[in-house]
Amino acid sequence: MRNNQDRLGAVPGGENPPIQQPQQAEQPLQFVTPTEFVELPSRGKFYPEGHPLHNVETIEIRHMTAKDEDILTSTALLRKGIAIDRLLRNVLVDRSVNIADLLVGDKNALILATRVTGYGPDYEASVSCPSCTSSVNFEFDLNQCHITPHDRHKEHDIVLTGDNTFIIHVDKLDLDVEVRLLTSKDEIEMLQLSERKRKKKLPESHLTDQLRRIIVSVSGNIDRHYIESFIQAMPALDSRKLRSIYQNVVPNVNMDQEFVCSECSYEGEVSVPFGANFFWPKR
Numbered sequence: 391m392r393n394n395q396d397r398l399g400a401v402p403g404g405e406n407p408p409i410q411q412p413q414q415a416e417q418p419l420q421f422v423t424p425t426e427f428v429e430l431p432s433r434g435k436f437y438p439e440g441h442p443l444h445n446v447e448t449i450e451i452r453h454m455t456a457k458d459e460d461i462l463t464s465t466a467l468l469r470k471g472i473a474i475d476r477l478l479r480n481v482l483v484d485r486s487v488n489i490a491d492l493l494v495g496d497k498n499a500l501i502l503a504t505r506v507t508g509y510g511p512d513y514e515a516s517v518s519c520p521s522c523t524s525s526v527n528f529e530f531d532l533n534q535c536h537i538t539p540h541d542r543h544k545e546h547d548i549v550l551t552g553d554n555t556f557i558i559h560v561d562k563l564d565l566d567v568e569v570r571l572l573t574s575k576d577e578i579e580m581l582q583l584s585e586r587k588r589k590k591k592l593p594e595s596h597l598t599d600q601l602r603r604i605i606v607s608v609s610g611n612i613d614r615h616y617i618e619s620f621i622q623a624m625p626a627l628d629s630r631k632l633r634s635i636y637q638n639v640v641p642n643v644n645m646d647q648e649f650v651c652s653e654c655s656y657e658g659e660v661s662v663p664f665g666a667n668f669f670w671p672k673r
């Protein structure tokens with residue numbers, strides 16, 4: 391990330407300021423919010439041709455302002471998800487980018503960078519210790535989070551297709567499963583689905599809901615009934631393998647950081663939680 395020094399005097403997302411007329415000479419200078427460039431985990435590689443982010447490696451954001459904070463006043467989970475989309479729409483300098491189309495990993499990188507521009511890199515969150523399970527407060531340094539290489543599928547011998555999907559082999563059922571990357575729109579729809587289930591007091595089914603969304607075909611078959619019966623019959627071992635490989639190949643931000651438990655002195659890596667005070671820090 392680097393600060394953009396060249397935009398002073400330019401209106402964010404707009405035209406250059408009009409040439410000042412003599413009678414306006416006494417007016418105060420226009421305030422300009424600084425901007426910076428955020429590296430996209432996908433490096434634009436996973437967007438189809440014709441998409442505004444196709445092969446785009448970095449994207450410019452405006453630093454968060456007090457006005458942007460107003461958007462974040464909501465507390466309900468779903469409303470929080472929508473508020474974050476609205477916030478990102480506000481801070482992106484290029485208005486042609488549709489937030490709904492952003493790949494989840496790229497969106498995470500933008501959320502992280504925006505948070506750092508608004509509240510700095512220090513982030514105190516409650517962590518459940520992997521060893522003693524106590525809930526302890528820990529201060530993370532968000533500047534330590536880094537984006538993953540975009541071609542990790544090569545390390546894992548996973549085929550990337552021309553449609554930007556991955557082919558993952560599951561051993562128990564001995565089948566090839568084609569999976570796709572999720573977008574911000576998928577994420578919001580999954581939140582809406584779990585919200586509907588919660589209201590109707592239906593059991594949670596987060597894992598299978600996610601599989602339903604990422605699986606494009608099974609053994610080349612794209613029929614949704616066929617895919618559904620595969621999901622219903624999928625052994626837990628295959629499901630775990632699929633999800634673990636998926637997480638390891640999808641371009642994203644690596645949120646793992648060293649953690650030391652204040653209760654039992656356990657030391658190890660934990661994932662920085664997107665907790666309640668990520669955008670809503672206790673002050």
Ligand SMILES: [Zn+2]
Pocket residue numbers: 519520521522523524651652653654655656
């Ligand atoms: Zn502990």
